[in-house]
Amino acid sequence: MTESNYDEIMQLLCDRLSGLTNSDAQITPETNMISQLSIDSIKLLNLIMEIEDTFDVSIPINALTDIHTVRELADLVHKIKSAS
Amino acid sequence: MNLLEKLDAAAAARKSLLPNGVGAFGIPIEEIYSATEARIGDRRVLLLGTNNYLGLTFAPECIRAAHEAIDKEGTGTTGSRMANGSYFGHRALEREFAEFYQCGFGIVFTTGYQANLGTISGLVGPGDTVLIDGDSHASIYDGCILSGADIIRFKHNDMVDMEKRLRRLGDRVETTLIIAEGIYSMLGDQAPLAEIVKLKNAYNCILLLDEAHSLGVLGETGQGLVEKTGLLKEVDFITGTFSKSLCSIGGFCVSNHPQLEQLRYISHPYIFTASPSPATIASTRAALVLLSKGSDLRMQLWNNCTQLYSQLKETGYLLGPDPGPVIAAILDTPQQALQLWQSLLEHNIYVNLILPPAAPEGKSLVRCSVNAAHTPEQIKYVGDTFSKLYNTI
Ligand SMILES: Cc1ncc(COP(=O)(O)O)c(C=O)c1O
Numbered sequence: 001m002t003e004s005n006y007d008e009i010m011q012l013l014c015d016r017l018s019g020l021t022n023s024d025a026q027i028t029p030e031t032n033m034i035s036q037l038s039i040d041s042i043k044l045l046n047l048i049m050e051i052e053d054t055f056d057v058s059i060p061i062n063a064l065t066d067i068h069t070v071r072e073l074a075d076l077v078h079k080i081k082s083a084s
Numbered sequence: 085m086n087l088l089e090k091l092d093a094a095a096a097a098r099k100s101l102l103p104n105g106v107g108a109f110g111i112p113i114e115e116i117y118s119a120t121e122a123r124i125g126d127r128r129v130l131l132l133g134t135n136n137y138l139g140l141t142f143a144p145e146c147i148r149a150a151h152e153a154i155d156k157e158g159t160g161t162t163g164s165r166m167a168n169g170s171y172f173g174h175r176a177l178e179r180e181f182a183e184f185y186q187c188g189f190g191i192v193f194t195t196g197y198q199a200n201l202g203t204i205s206g207l208v209g210p211g212d213t214v215l216i217d218g219d220s221h222a223s224i225y226d227g228c229i230l231s232g233a234d235i236i237r238f239k240h241n242d243m244v245d246m247e248k249r250l251r252r253l254g255d256r257v258e259t260t261l262i263i264a265e266g267i268y269s270m271l272g273d274q275a276p277l278a279e280i281v282k283l284k285n286a287y288n289c290i291l292l293l294d295e296a297h298s299l300g301v302l303g304e305t306g307q308g309l310v311e312k313t314g315l316l317k318e319v320d321f322i323t324g325t326f327s328k329s330l331c332s333i334g335g336f337c338v339s340n341h342p343q344l345e346q347l348r349y350i351s352h353p354y355i356f357t358a359s360p361s362p363a364t365i366a367s368t369r370a371a372l373v374l375l376s377k378g379s380d381l382r383m384q385l386w387n388n389c390t391q392l393y394s395q396l397k398e399t400g401y402l403l404g405p406d407p408g409p410v411i412a413a414i415l416d417t418p419q420q421a422l423q424l425w426q427s428l429l430e431h432n433i434y435v436n437l438i439l440p441p442a443a444p445e446g447k448s449l450v451r452c453s454v455n456a457a458h459t460p461e462q463i464k465y466v467g468d469t470f471s472k473l474y475n476t477i
Contacts, residue, residue, distance in 0.1 A: 042441040045218070045237060049245075052236075058252045060213070060234035 005081065010074045012054060016047055017070065029071035055081050108425055108437040118142060119457040124434060130462055132452040133436040135328035137409050138300050138381045139457025143374060146331065146367040153366035161359045165192075165348065169359030177369050181336045184376055185307060185322060189344040191337050192365075194357050196296055196325025197223040199335025201230055202353035203292065203323050204263070206346070208233040212259040215249060215289070217241065217275070219268050219444055224294065230353075233261070240268070240444065243279040250287045257287045264291070266298030266309035270444055270451070271403075272410030274298070277309050281318040292321040300329025300375045301409055306382060326364070330371040334360045378456075385409060385456040388463050392454055395467035399474050412438075412451040413470070420477045421448035427476065431469045 014027045021027075021037035033039045039047075048059050057080045067073050085093065115123040119139040120131050140146060153173065161169040174192055182190035193199040204227030208214055212233040216224055219240040228235045236253070239245040246262075253260055262284055264275040277293070284291045295308035303311025306329070310316040320341060326334035337344065347354060360368075374381075393407035402414040415421040418439045425437040428450070438449040452466065 040441040042444075043446075049218070049237060049239065052249070052252070056252065058213075058234075058236055058249065060236060062229060062232075062235050 006074065006078050009051075009055070009077050009081070010070070012051070013070050013074055013077075016050065020047065027070060029069065029074065031070050032068050033070060033073070034068065051077055057081050057084050108422065111434070116141075119455060120459075120462060122434070124429070127429070127432050129429070129432045129434045130458075130466065131434050132454070132458075132466055133434050134453055134455065135297070136331060136455050136457070137297075137329040137385060137453070138331075138375060138378055139385075139455045140329070140331045140371050140374060140381075143331070143371065145374060146370040149366040149370040150363040153362040157362035159363070160361045163358055164355055165359045166355045171359075171362060171365070173362055173365035173369065174359055177365055177372070178336075180369060180372055181338050184305075184372060185310075185338045186316065187322075187338040187340050189339050189342060191344060191347060191354065192360065193335040193337070193354055194360050195333060196323070196327055196335035197226075198353040198357065199323045199325065199337055200224050200294060201227040202347060202351040203321060203337045204228055204261070205231040205353065206351040207231075207290070207292070207321070208259070208261050212261070213253060213256050214261045214263060215246070215253075216263045217265065217268075219270060220263060221265065221269060221294065221296070224263055224265075228263075241273065241276055243276055243283065246280070247283055250283060250289070257289055260287070260289045262289050262291045264293055266293060266295040266302065267408060267410060269297050269410060270438065270442075270449065271405070271412050271414075272297075272408045272451075273404050273406045274302075274309055274408070277313045277315050277319075281315050285318070290320045291318070292323065293319045295322055295324040296328060297410060299324045300378065301382065301385065304379065305376045306378060326360075326368045326371075329375055330368050332360075332364045332368045332371065334364055334368060381456040385454065388454045388456070388458050388460070391460065391463050392452065392467055395464075396470055399467075399471045401470065401474070409454045410451060411454060412449045414443075415448045415450065415477065418448045421450050424450045424473060424477050427473050428469060431473075433466055433469055 017027055020039055020043050023037050025036055045061055048061060052059050059080055063076055113122050119136050119141045122129055122131055163169040178190040178192050193202050200223035208231045210232040214228045214233050215236050217240055218237045236249050238249050264280055267274055298308035300306040302308050310319050321337055321339045323337045326332045389409050390407050393411050397403055404412050421437055428435055436451040438451055440446050443449045
C-alpha cells in the first residue's frame with residue numbers, strides 16, 4: 001500500500017475524531033484519543049466500524065488494547081489494509 | 085497519575101454527572117415486601133426496575149425447595165463443579181434445562197455472566213473470530229476478550245451490516261462464532277433471529293443466542309426467542325441466566341452439540357469458581373417448572389407490557405421499537421433522565437437510570453421492567469405518573 005493511502009487514513013481519522021471530541025485540542029498523530037480527546041470507548045468502537053466500512057477491512061476491536069494515539073490507530077488500519 | 089488517583093478522577097467524573105450525591109446507582113433497598121414493592125429510605129416504592137419478569141421471587145414452591153435443600157445439604161458446596169461441587173441437584177438441573185430446550189446437553193454455571201464467559205471462551209480462542217451485536221451485554225464482550233479471539237461488531241440488529249462483515253471475513257467464517265441476544269436489555273428489542281439464522285447457514289458459522297431476558301418471557305413454554313420464532317433447532321448454543329425470570333442466581337448453556345461437554349474441562353469460568361449453593365439450585369429447579377407451565381403468568385406479563393408501552397408511547401415518550409417487559413424511555417441528556425428518574429422516585433416508583441456510555445448512541449435511558457405480578461392498577465399508576473411528568477423534562 002502506498003504512502004498516499006496512509007495519508008488518507010490519517011486524514012480520515014483526524015477528521016472523524018475532531019467531530020467526536022468536545023475538546024478544542026489540535027489533533028496530531030501523537031494525540032492520545034482517550035486522555036486528550038476524551039473519546040469514550042463506545043464512540044471509539046463505532047469509529048472502528050466506520051473505518052472498516054470506508055476501507056473494506058475487518059478491524060478486531062481487541063487489537064485496540066495497545067492503541068492510544070492517532071498514529072497508532074492509523075498504523076493498525078494501514079497494516080490491516082495492506083495485508084488484505 | 086497513580087492507581088488510586090485514577091480512581092479519584094473516575095469518581096469525580098461520575099459526581100459531575102450525578103450531582104448532590106444522588107444514589108441512582110446501587111440504591112439501598114431497606115426492606116423487600118413482595119415481587120413489586122420495597123422500602124427505599126422511608127418510602128414504600130413500586131418496583132419497576134427489577135428483572136423479576138414472572139414475579140416469582142416469593143413463589144412458595146421455590147421458597148420451600150430452597151429451605152429443604154439448606155436443611156438437607158447445607159448452605160454452600162464449598163467447591164468447584166470440577167471437584168466436590170457437582171451435587172445431585174446440579175446434575176438434575178442440567179438435565180432439566182436440556183429437556184426444557186429439547187437438547188442433548190446442558191451445563192450449569194455459577195452466574196449468567198460466567199455462563200457467557202465460560203461458553204464463549206470455551207468455544208473460540210486466539211485466531212478464531214466472534215461476530216457480535218454492537219449492543220451486546222458486558223458479559224458477552226468480556227467473554228470475547230477472555231477468549232483471545234478477534235472481536236468484530238456489527239451494527240445493532242442490522243442484518244445488512246452483519247452480512248457485510250461476514251463477507252469481509254472470507255475463509256475465516258469457518259471459525260467464526262456469531263452472538264446475539266433474544267431480548268436486548270437496553271431498549272428491550274428482539275434480535276431478527278430468522279435473518280441471523282439465514283446468514284449463519286449461508287456462511288456456515290456457529291450461532292450462540294443469549295436468552296437472558298427472553299427466558300420465561302417469549303414462546304408458549306417460555307424458552308425464549310427460539311420458541312417464539314420456531315428456530316430452536318437452528319441455534320447452536322443457548323445461554324441464559326437464573327437471575328431474571330427464574331429469580332435466583334446462576335446461568336446455563338444448552339446445545340445439541342456433544343462438544344459442549346468439553347467445556348467442563350477447559351472453561352475457567354466453569355472450573356475456577358464454586359458451584360451454586362444447594363438452595364439456589366433447588367429454587368431454580370422449582371422455578372423452571374413454574375416457568376415452563378407459566379403461560380398464564382406470561383399472559384399477565386404481556387398485558388402489563390402492552391398497557392404500559394402504549395400509554396408511554398401515546399404520551400409522547402420515545403421508546404425502544406418492540407413492546408416487551410423492558411420499556412425504555414430514551415432521553416437526549418443525562419440531566420433529563422436524572423430528573424425524570426428522581427421525580428418518579430418522589431412518586432414512589434423505582435426504575436433504572438442508564439447514562440452514557442452504557443446507553444446506546446450517547447442517549448440516556450429511564451428504563452422500566454414490567455413483571456407478571458404487577459397489578460393493572462399499579463401499571464396504570466406508573467403510566468399516569470410518567471404522563472404527568474412528561475412536560476417537566
Ligand atoms: C444479556 C445478559 N446476559 C447475561 C447476563 C448476566 O446474568 P447474571 O445476572 O446471571 O450474571 C445479563 C444480566 O445482567 C444480561 O442482561
